[in-house]
Amino acid sequence: MEDGESSGLREVASRLTAPGKGILASDESTGTIGKRLEKAGLQNNEEIRKAYREQFYTAGIGCSISGAILFKETLAQNSSQDIPFVDCLTRQAVLPGIKVDQGLAPLEGCEGETSTRGLESLEAECRAYRKQGARFCKWRAALRIGDSTPSQKAIDVNAQQLAQYAAIAQACDLVPIVEPEILIDGDYDIHRSSSVSQEVFQACVAQLWRHNVDLEATLLKPMMVMPGADASSKASPEDVAQATLDVLRRCIPPAIPGVMFLSGGLSEEEATVYLDSINKLALQQESRHWALSFSFGRALQASVLKLWVAEREGNAPAGKSKEMASAIAAANAAASLGQYVGPHPSITSGGASLRETYRGWRTDV
Template sequence: MSDLLETVAGLVAPGTGILAADESVATMSRRLVRAGVDATPANRRDYRALLLTTPGLGQWISGIIFCDETLGQSLVDGTPFPFAARERGIQPGIKVDTGVSPLPFTDGVTVTEGLDGLRDRLERFRAQGATFAKWRAVFNARVCATAGGRSAKDSGRRGIRANAHGLARYAALCQEAGLVPVVEPEVVMDGDHHISVCERATANVLAQVFAELDLMGVDARAIVLKPNMVVPGTQSEAPVLAAEVARRTLKTLRAHVPPAVPAIAFLSGGQRNDQACANLRAINELAAEEAAPWRLTFSFGRALVDDALATWRGDPDATAAAQAALAANCARAAAAHRYTPEPSPAVRP
């Protein structure tokens, strides 16, 4: 357990966050094609190499999450990605879920797959150099907000329980294998729902997730929680102040996340980098006032890397400019959780 606690401490080092570069092969390929880049293994490798080799990345990024393909690839000089990350002071992580499938006898609810054979895969990933892992479970805000009943026909309730159970079994297997589990229950932003809907859904999800983690014997001191912020839906028309996002988010976390959890690394969930950073800053300012028990940081993906991909577009001559765009976004995200007082703007989801 001491090794796990040491890994957690490194992942949540002050002034740093986690970079999520773990899109599946299919998702990464679609993004490359939209950017005008052929979706080949070499181009996927070159893009991830661009991110990892950004000068000074270790100043802001303590961990980077790869997909299975990237973990097994190497930089052009032959250095495997996990070792290249370590050389830069960045811990290598691995996404281990295999995506979602429909949950039987529900109306559109999904469950995250990947538990079959996970113990063996975790042993392989650790041998390849990974120090932590990630599993993402997806929750619909409106469905989960109304999942408080006890009816066996309640699709939201059943979806929450199925996904929370999967997260807990994954986390237990990770700790058994000597890997820190990043537990990611994401209430997605899709929809036109009010922020209060996201708040209720997030509360329902977190309550069940931590009940299942406890049931599976997971040590809360050796996990990183990667939740959504409490925000309105992407099609919501009313702007929401970052201060309100902070108030509702911290209220929900205080009610359902044990103080033993060392860190909460928020996902961006489709927010632009400026939106995610404004909300993160407000959350940390309020957390400092209230003496929240956790370190609050970021584990952003698209919010950090979209500008880099749009700049690069497969052109080697654009690598330096793309890396500069990534570095600027990473620096802003890191600054957003250093408790620097600053007016909190109104942001749209």
């Protein structure tokens, strides 16, 4: 990579990790978002999907959101005002991103484990997405904790694929978000989560080095270190914060500018509280070597979808869903600075404007 190209990508990475901002992960595939829409009583068609996503892209989220990951369908769509979604975002200083992997596939010889599809066509697609206005991209690997998983083969294959993807993305002038997700499904405890996370992250970083990926133009999107969803022993936000920071310190070079956590099945409130605890502890311990922020999907969207459906049915005031989108983004922006205070927007009802309620958490809004 030429020095000029590297400098440009690092500038994008710096914008994505700006203090007090995070990333909206609105890159659900047609099938995934369809399940949520159908559960809410809506049809899964392009017009409905576009109208729903417009609630976020035109909600005035630029005060709290630095980038939005789009699905390939959305990257080419226009708003109801016939403004390209890419322009809706950039006018708010929100960088458009794109999901580039093609989903999971069974990993040969490893029952129940997966690798990720899409490397064969990745370069051509990345170049096309860049021409459409994307500035960064995301590739997801998923590893499951069980009695004998993840296997060493699964760890190695997924780490290598993530590094290959990152190198291709940077060659196509896109900042890569590397997502080695440790699935929350299972009954493992926080110690097992720590051990597996450390092994997975170390393998990923090693492969990034081997593939000559510019770490200063790369972001990491992991799950916070916590017990599995079915574990008998739960962990406090403080325990999650300590375990997560311990693993990051052991594995992630300070050259990587940002760790943008995924919410991975957490509730909206849990995701915010855990993120806030991580940042509070990092500040206390003077160990905030990276931006510690968010790249949430459902944890930024669940309440917005409910309100949007209510608006369509005439059971909520027009604009309330956009207000909620802005408020939840602001709550997580505050958490990324260790400045969150409750109650969470998702459990607030009535009263003052949600946007005004959470405006005070950011001094520059």
